Amino acid sequence: MGFREDGEATLDWVASYLQRVRDLPVLAQVEPGQIRAQLPSSPPDRAEPFSAVLRDLDEVLLPGITHWNHPRFFAYFGITGSEPGILAEFVAAALNVQAMLWRTSPAATELEQVAMSWLAQLLGLPGDWHGHIEDTASTSTMAALAAARQAGGGRRVVVCSEQAHSSVDKACRLLELELRKVPVDEAFRMRPDKLDLEGVAAVVATVGTTSTTSVDPVPAIADACAKEGVWLHVDAAYAGAAAACPEFRWALEGAERADSVVVNPHKWLFTQFDCSALYTRRPEDLRAAFTLVPEYLRTSDQDVMNLSEYGPALGRRFRALKLWAVLRCYGREGIQARIREHVRLASLFESWLREEPGWEVCAPRPFSVVCFRHEGSDEENEALMARVNASGDIFVSHTKLNGRFVIRLAVGNAGTNEDDVRLAWETLKRCAAAVPA
Ligand SMILES: Cc1ncc(COP(=O)(O)O)c(C=O)c1O
Secondary structure, eight states, X not given: OOHHHHHHHHHHHHHHHHHHGGXXXXXOOOOTTTXXXXXXXXXXXXXXXXXXXXHHIIXXXXXXXXXXXXXXXXXXXXXXXXXXXXXXXXXXXXXXXOOSSGGGOHHHHHHHHHHHHHXXXXXXXXXXXXXXXESOHHHHHHHHHHHHHHHTTTOOEEEEETTSOHHHHHHHHHHTOEEEEEOBOTTSOBOGGGOOOTTEEEEEEEBSOTTTOOBOOHHHHHHHHHHHTOEEEEEXXXXXXXXXXXXXXXXXXXXXXXXXXXXXXHHHSSOOSSOEEEEESOHHHHHHHHOOOOGGGOOOOOXXXXXXXXXXXXSOOOTHHHHHHHHHHHHHHHHHHHHHHHHHHHHHHHHXXXXXXXXXXXXXXXXXXXXXXXXXXXXXXXXXXXXXXXXXXXXXXXXXXXXXXXXXXXXXXXXXXXHHHHHHHHHHHHHHHHSOO
């Protein structure tokens, strides 16, 4: 079979997968080692046809896939591998561009600049900032903190709230920075009155914390940072996307005064993993932290941006193509409509919880994530979650709030509809009734 036949078969496979994904169990129902045991331990000596790969995809791999592109994937943050993104990734694989330097593919670098500018406009971020794409928010935050360290004149302390993402801890560990955590208020937001910025290099404020999606008071934090000359990094990995809607613009209020901001299009912006948008008003500090140009990478190109000088990796995938495709094929209105629908569905689910005796909403819900628990002990709630996830009907995850086990339902897949959320609620109620008290 030739490339076209294999390609058609693959496209067929993808199209039928997208149609039937909602009928598959969301969470892979396999034991550790079960998939590996079905695969040969050594590579083949003779070339195999691609059809053999597709066959094993169905017969061996699919049972071991947890379906992130499932409309009832409600764990962590629900995400969408959208159709324009799938096609753009296919093309990017064919081009196989490595955009380390402008000249190694001028279109990739320039499209990245355009897509980042479009995204900034969509979210209301300043138009004159530098923006580029990293693989993940973990890398974006690490890069921002490396720049803050570079600019910090020897200061080596970073401050974030108790609710900040563990990527801040990891970045500090890697960069040998000391991390101090500030307490949060009753709504899980950083308390700016507890900020002590003496000797501090950077503050990380979170817009949409991982557990509850709480939003730190960025304007007050920006005031404090400005007073002490401290780098402010805003981690808006999840909730930054909401700013595409005017009614949620408040979430990024004050971010325009930050030194750097990260938003993940691979979270709530319908773009394939991986795609993390890192913006900074201080590109020269970022560049100072990362530039390292050996002779073989030196070029005589004038007035160009070599984006590998602004982050940890030299090799850079053509990620802008999928972001550009998504922004074009959804349009501002399409993005807004889906974000609004996700928030509506989460609010509906929250209202059902509030009306039903025996259930408790455990945190305010600014966006599309609901934190809740059923009456009973932590162990009972953990058993409830395990039972729900074993059903294969939905997949939810958990966190701990004020020391208590809490279940999270995160709406974020473009295919999720009201019936899916209703099924989640029915599954939870059914499983709660079955968990022995
Ligand atoms: C607030 C926040 N920041 C950062 C991250 C890390 O994202 P990534 O997986 O892109 O590194 C997450 C992941 O959920 C997150 O919720």
